[in-house]
Amino acid sequence: MKKLQIFLIAIYVFLSFNGFSQTTRIPLSEKSVVKDSTGLVYTYENWSSLIKTGEYKLVKSKMGNDEYLIIGRENVNDNENKQIYRGNSANFVGKKIKFPYMTDLQGRDYWNDILKDKVVVLNFWFVKCAPCKAEIPLLNELYWKYSERENVVFLAVCLDNGGMISEFMKTTPFVYKQVPSGIEIARKFNIAGYPTNLIIDKGVVKYGTTGFTKANIQKAEEILNQCL
Template identity: 25%
Template sequence: MKTLKLLFLLSCLTLASRAQKIIRSNVDLNEQTIVKDSTGKILPYNYWKEQLASGNYSVRQTITHVKDGRTNKVKKDTTAFVLTWLDEAGRKRLAEYKKSFASQQSETAQEQQATTSNTVLKAEEPYRYVPTRLPRTSEGFVNGEPMEPFKESTIDGKKIDIKALKGKIVVLNFWFINCPACRDEMPELNKVVAEYSADPNIIFVGLSLDKRWEIKDFLKKMPFDFQHIADARYYGDKYKVNLYPTTVVIDKEGIIRFNSVGSDNTGYWIKKTIEDIKAQNM
């Protein structure tokens, strides 16, 4: 009997410990929490909160190594976190954790609803983030210079001819599957594509280093709503693309109006450049 009681107590302690870790990951994160991307840039609260809610991202505490004589201790920073893209297994674990605590969250929501049922709530103002600096530009592209054209087929067999697309705005994104920064910016780029989905004069083309079948498999797990050209290393070399992702916006006259490397607010700058081009053509 004593043995059974002891085993039962140990099980309860184990579950409590696991529950505490899961709950802490939800409770401790707030507007004052510092969350960075993989490059070390601090992200706005509304942005990383939205990425966590999507279920495709998680956060991990930053880890520092502290040297003390002959030892090299590992220390976790409890005030700073890094936004991390989850693979399929990670998303599955996260979904299981959320399901485990659904009943607790439901009870809390019911209590809050009872408290605010007779209160008129104002709609929250949409968050608008305006970058304070321009992103880094690519060595292979010069804003204001003509884009050297190319012809190629997408993974779905559609012909892309930059010269024939004169009169349209073209957005190019050089990327590859195992590029963390490329994956980080995909949700942001998808929003831009969705915003201009009804405009046939804006074309979004991705040039990937990966094989056609690899891209198709990847897109089933991680949507990236550009038209994609596979085996594009030739074009990366042709245009001297040394860093990924690299993004280029070409205006209706075939002139490069914007280019950048990295995932530094790329969606914002693409949209701004498109709107500037459209305004000048009105």
């Protein structure tokens, strides 16, 4: 009987320790690799901030011992946008969208009632994205050509926080109104690649492109002119 008790205690200790090990395997350090479903690698600051909101969870990836997938918990209020956005910016064209609430680095707020009657030039990017950086000079030129138009709004949704954007712009100015920590906004738009550029006229997407080529920006300007 005593041997049986010792055996049961040993099993309990083993299972408890194993459960503890499984729990502590959830990454709590900058060394862990966390990606979303598109393969985009999130910084420690980005993914840890999202986890704290309670709207995201991490699941173990099959790709490595310290690699995880971040998954957003579905929000019923996002259904209207999710039925429009399919991860390919070309699929946006002709669709009517609803803008989420956004705040730029200067504290200015933007939401659907503010933007629905405007022509919105919308960019999605992140600091370590090489093609994002390559297109910035051309985007700046586009901004300066049309920035005095009261009905045109240039917004850049960046995945990184305000500090990282400000540091980046010490060497590479980007004159769009910058919306920091935009992972949640990009998720609502189901952005699948970077950079992504959209032109939205009175709530309807007129142009969408993912990736950088000069031809893309030239086409964006052509479409912008048609909207004015």
